[in-house]
Amino acid sequence: MDSFIATGLIGISLGSQYTLLALGFTLIFGILGVVNFAHGGFYVMGGYVAYYCNVILGLPYPVAVMLAMLSMAALGWLFESLILERVIEDHQATLMVTMGFYLVMATAILMIFGAESPQFPFPVTGVWRLGGIYFPYANMIVLGACLAAIVFVYWLVYRTNIGRGMRAMSEDLPVASALGMRTKALFPFAFALATGLAGGTGALVTPILALAPHVGDSVLAFSFLTVILGGLGSVTGATCAAFIVGLIEAYAAVYLGGSKGALTLFALVLIILVVRPQGLLGREVRRS
C-alpha cells in the first residue's frame, strides 16, 4: 500500500511538470497554429540560465528561477517576432524553423557549457517520510511551484482580457482580428508565455534530476505526446493528459518494470488515439 501511495505521489509530481511543458506547447499550437519543436530547447536553456545565475553568479535560487523564466520569455518573444512571424503562414516552414532553432540552442549550450553535466543542486534537501511513503522536500516545492504556475496560466487564459483575446484568436483568427485583436502583440506574447513556462520548468526540474544539453529531447517527446493525447490546442485537455501520462508512467514503471512501463504508456496512448483521434478534449476539425 505504501508503494502504491508513493507511486501516486511520483505520478502527480511528474504530471505537474508535464502540465507546465504541455500548456506552453498547446498554447503555441492553439493560438499560432505552430508545432514548436524548439520547446525542449527553451526548457534546457532555462535550466542553464538558472544554473549560471545560481551557481556561477551566486544569486539566490528563486531569483535564478525568475531570471530563467524572464530570459526565456524574452528569447521566445524575439524569436517569434523576428523569425517565426515571417513564415507563420507556412506550416512546413514553421516546423523547420523551430527545429532549426532547437539545434542552434542545443549546440550553443554544448559549446558554452560542454557536454558533461554541471553540479546544480536544489537548495533544499531532506525527505518527508511517513512509514514507507516518502516525498523529497525539493519535489514538494517543485510540485507547489508547478501547481501555482498552472493556476496562474488558467487565470491568465480564462480571467483576463489578454487571455480572452488569445482564446478568441485561437477560435477564429480572421474574426478576432476584424474585431480589433492585435495579433502583432498577442502572438509574441503567447509565444513568450509558453517559452517562459518551459524555461521556468527547466529551472525548477533540472536541479532535482540532472542538467545536461540533451535533456530537452525527452521533454519535447513527452510534451508532444501529452498534447496529442489531450487534443492539440486544448488547455484543459493538455492538463488532464499530463496527469494521466504522469500517473500511467509511474504506475506502469513500478508494477511492470522500466521497459514494459514505457511500452504500456505508449500502447495506451495509441489505443486512446485510435478511439478518439482528436485527443481527449480536442475538437474534431481544426485549422492550422
Next chain:
Amino acid sequence: MTMRLGRFMCGTLLASAAFGGAVSACELKIGVPAVLSGPAAQWGIALRGATEFAAKEAMEEKRLVINGVACTISVKTIDSKYSAEGAASAASAFAAEGIKVIVGPVGSPEVTGMKPVATRNRMVAMVNSFAKNSIGPEWPTVFHIGPGPSGWAAPIIDAGLQRFKFKTAAIVAPNDQGGTDIASVNADIFKQRGVSVTEEYYQRGTTNFAPIVTRIMSSNAEALDLASSPAGDAGIIVKQMRQAGFTGPIFRLGGPGTDEIARVAGGLDILKDFLWYEPVYMDDKMRALEQKYEKLMGSARPENSDFFRWTFAARMMIKAVQIAGTVDNAEKISAAMRTLPVEDEHIGKGYWIGQKFFGINQEMSYPFAIGVIQGGVKQPFIRADAVSEK
C-alpha cells in the same frame, strides 16, 4: 630551346608528383567514432582527447616512420551518439574518406553497429564495449581495448563484500545490448558469491527514475549495481535512491565516470559507500602521462579515466601501423598488432586474452584499480593485477 624548356618542366612536374606522392602516402588517418552528445558524452570526450593526444605525441616524437619518412597523423572524429546507427554511419563516412584505421567506439550498441561496416570496408579497429560479442573470430581485424566486467567485476564485488554486509542486490541498466549484456554478466558473478540478484532495466532517454527507484526499494535490495548506465543517468539514480532511503553500498560495475556521477548526485556524501572499476592505477607514471598531455595539448586531460585506456589503445594502433609499414592495409596492421606485446610506457605490462570468453585472443589486459568511497570519503585506490588466461 622551347623543347628543352618543355622537357625540363615536364621532368620537374613528374619529380614533384613522385616526391609529393611519397610524402602523402605516409599520412595515417585515424577515424574516431565517439559519443559526443547525450548522457554518455563523457566517455566519448575521453576517447577523442586520448586519440588526438597519441597522434600529436607520435608526430612530435617521430614515432611513426615508414620508409624513412616521418608520417603525419590526422584524427577525424564523428559523433556516434551511443547508437548502432550512429556508429555505422560514422564508419561509412570514414570508409568514404579512405580511412582504414579506427580507434573507438565506446559502447556496445555502437560496436555492434560498426563492426559489419568496418569488416566490409577492410578496416582495423580497436573498440571498447562490454558486450558478450564485442570481438570474435568472425571479425579478425577488430581488437578489444580491455576486458569487460567478466574480467574485473569479481574482485570489485569481493572488495565490497569485505567492507559491507549484503545478501541481496539489484542491478539497474538500460534495456539494450549496452545494458543487458553487462547486467547479466554481473548478475552471474554476484550469484556465484551467494548474493541473490534482481535485474531492472530502463528505456534509454529516461530522465526521472523515481518509479524504477520505488520498484527497487520494494525488492528490499541491500546493494545496488549501476552496471553500464551512463554516468548522467547513474547520477540521478543514486540521488533518487538515497532520497528514497537506500543506505546500502552502490557498485558501478560498468564504465568509469564516478566524478560525473558524484556531480549529478550531489557530491561524495550522497554516494556514501561506492565501489567502481577504475581502468588504471594512478601512480607516478600516470601522473607523468597527465602532465605530458597538459604540456602537449595545452589543457588538462579529459576528466573520465577511460582517457588512459584510449591513450594506450591509440598508441598500440600506431605501433602496429609502424611495424606493418602501411597506413591502409588492415590485414597487415592486424597481423602486426598480434605480434606486439601488451605493454605501454606509462600503463605497464599486460597480456593478450580473449580466447576463452570471445574465441579470439585479441583483447588487451593490463593492471587496473578498484575505487572505493566509504562513508562519503574517497579511499586510496586498490591496485589489481592484469587478468590473465594462463
